Amino acid sequence: MFEDLNDLYQQVILDHCKKPRNFREMPQCSCTAQGRNPLCGDQLQLFLAMEGDTVRDASFVGSGCCISKASASLLTEYARGKTRAEIETMFSQVHEMIKTGKVIGDVGKLAVFAGVYKYPARVKCAILSWHALMSALKGDQQPVSTESEQN
Amino acid sequence: MSVPPTPNWSALREDFPILQQQVHGKPLVYFDNAATSQKPRSVIRSLVHYYEHDNANVHRGIHELSNRSTGAFEAARARTAKFINAGSADEIIFTRGTTESINLVANTWGTKNLKAGDVILLTELEHHSNLVPWQMLAQRTGAKLAYVPVTGDEGLLDLSQLDALLTPQVKLFAMVHISNSMGTVNPVAEMCARARARGITTLVDGAQSAGHLPVDVAAIGCDFFAFSGHKICGPTGIGVLWGRPEVLDGMPPWQGGGEMILSVGYHHTDYKHAPHRFEAGTPDISGPIGLHAAMDYLDAIGRENIWRHDQDLAAYTYEQLAALDNIRLFGPKSGRAGLVSFLLKDVHAHDVVTLADQAGVALRGGHHCTQPLMHKLGVESTARASFYFYNTRAEVDRCVEVVREIQKFFGG
Numbered sequence: 220m221f222e223d224l225n226d227l228y229q230q231v232i233l234d235h236c237k238k239p240r241n242f243r244e245m246p247q248c249s250c251t252a253q254g255r256n257p258l259c260g261d262q263l264q265l266f267l268a269m270e271g272d273t274v275r276d277a278s279f280v281g282s283g284c285c286i287s288k289a290s291a292s293l294l295t296e297y298a299r300g301k302t303r304a305e306i307e308t309m310f311s312q313v314h315e316m317i318k319t320g321k322v323i324g325d326v327g328k329l330a331v332f333a334g335v336y337k338y339p340a341r342v343k344c345a346i347l348s349w350h351a352l353m354s355a356l357k358g359d360q361q362p363v364s365t366e367s368e369q370n
Numbered sequence: 371m372s373v374p375p376t377p378n379w380s381a382l383r384e385d386f387p388i389l390q391q392q393v394h395g396k397p398l399v400y401f402d403n404a405a406t407s408q409k410p411r412s413v414i415r416s417l418v419h420y421y422e423h424d425n426a427n428v429h430r431g432i433h434e435l436s437n438r439s440t441g442a443f444e445a446a447r448a449r450t451a452k453f454i455n456a457g458s459a460d461e462i463i464f465t466r467g468t469t470e471s472i473n474l475v476a477n478t479w480g481t482k483n484l485k486a487g488d489v490i491l492l493t494e495l496e497h498h499s500n501l502v503p504w505q506m507l508a509q510r511t512g513a514k515l516a517y518v519p520v521t522g523d524e525g526l527l528d529l530s531q532l533d534a535l536l537t538p539q540v541k542l543f544a545m546v547h548i549s550n551s552m553g554t555v556n557p558v559a560e561m562c563a564r565a566r567a568r569g570i571t572t573l574v575d576g577a578q579s580a581g582h583l584p585v586d587v588a589a590i591g592c593d594f595f596a597f598s599g600h601k602i603c604g605p606t607g608i609g610v611l612w613g614r615p616e617v618l619d620g621m622p623p624w625q626g627g628g629e630m631i632l633s634v635g636y637h638h639t640d641y642k643h644a645p646h647r648f649e650a651g652t653p654d655i656s657g658p659i660g661l662h663a664a665m666d667y668l669d670a671i672g673r674e675n676i677w678r679h680d681q682d683l684a685a686y687t688y689e690q691l692a693a694l695d696n697i698r699l700f701g702p703k704s705g706r707a708g709l710v711s712f713l714l715k716d717v718h719a720h721d722v723v724t725l726a727d728q729a730g731v732a733l734r735g736g737h738h739c740t741q742p743l744m745h746k747l748g749v750e751s752t753a754r755a756s757f758y759f760y761n762t763r764a765e766v767d768r769c770v771e772v773v774r775e776i777q778k779f780f781g782g
Binding site: 227237258260285286338341 | 394716717718719720721724725728729736737744750751772775776779780
């Protein structure tokens, strides 16, 4: 019945939403940030352990829809071992891809989110954890939301 | 009023051009009526006719078009009074919707009558529109909020606590008639009677009830009744506040401007009586005209008939969904209004709604503007199917089939 939805709910996304990776708190984290979409009820907290400019470990906790959970899960896998500069580049690539479907450069596994742009109501779900990641790196105290802006 | 005979429900669907379409290649099943209803052709035509023939500003004009638009505008007010069995058209204030109606009461009656230490009694079922205006009023005046508790997933109020909650400090009891997230039908006449016996002013939020069952404000015995046009086949942007005349008379104006004055000086203004005192500026004129057409349409069907149809669809849906595994259902097991809220195990409501949409079924997922209630029940959101008279059992069957497929999709 839902063949058309395979570009939104790809197998990788379904897998990560059912079994989110790095789904744990990190009491010894270097920085943390919250993402909250109050209209949806999606909320997550992202934790990073930094070694100099490099992410040594990333994890998250929270609740939300399949897309937001899978996005956070894949993000924590991706972020490990990446430098701040690499993450900033990837953020703009992923942001562009989720909004428009255009894949610029090598985004690896994250390419599973290239179909989200066809579902405008769900873009904010896919992008929430990425805004939380940028917020954590910047050390912002305020929770981020992707509901108020046109992501 | 005599009840019209049972209508031919499927023939009524022909009156709704929007229902005759496919969404994502599938016939549209519109189950988001608690958010807004669809509009019959007669309502759409009334708006077109007004703008093509009669459009002019109301009340101050001398010319023919202004006479016509004023006549139509005030005829809609009289029609609205009849719709809810109000004593007179002067008791009907046009607003933008239920939310603005409640804000009007909070800002005029509330500001005048509440002081520090007073209590505003609400129920735990309230929509944000019947909660946030009272919170704001409480912050301004130092009054406190208290709540009639909800018992659990069935969404029933524990009315055994009501008498104890109606303390001498309670000045206002505001309650929802039909819960938009649970489908609970509150015994508002009994609740109002218990409050009135203690001299407490009452407000009923009729957003989900007005176009679904016969409403008689005299029989309910409330002091205020608020509802929206767009949920009862009317246009968006028009709502109604009914107030008991002796209560309205004592209320100061809210917004100032044209239309609501008797005479204005540089330092002093005398105001009109209700309802015009509360309608500053050029009103939404087409809104009441569309609402008038909607009320005529609904009463030709008969709200007793609509209510029976609503309840039948809700009971049928509840029974079908209850037969599924891994589903949590909300709202009363019997006697529910025309909606069913549910959650599938391990599937977020937004995923349910996205998948259902692909099958042409329009549901709503979220907290339904009842966040405190969701929090109390320990959920973030639910998926909701809400019905109106143009929905059918065949559509319910389709929806249940789709829910089963959604479970399969996420279950593997």
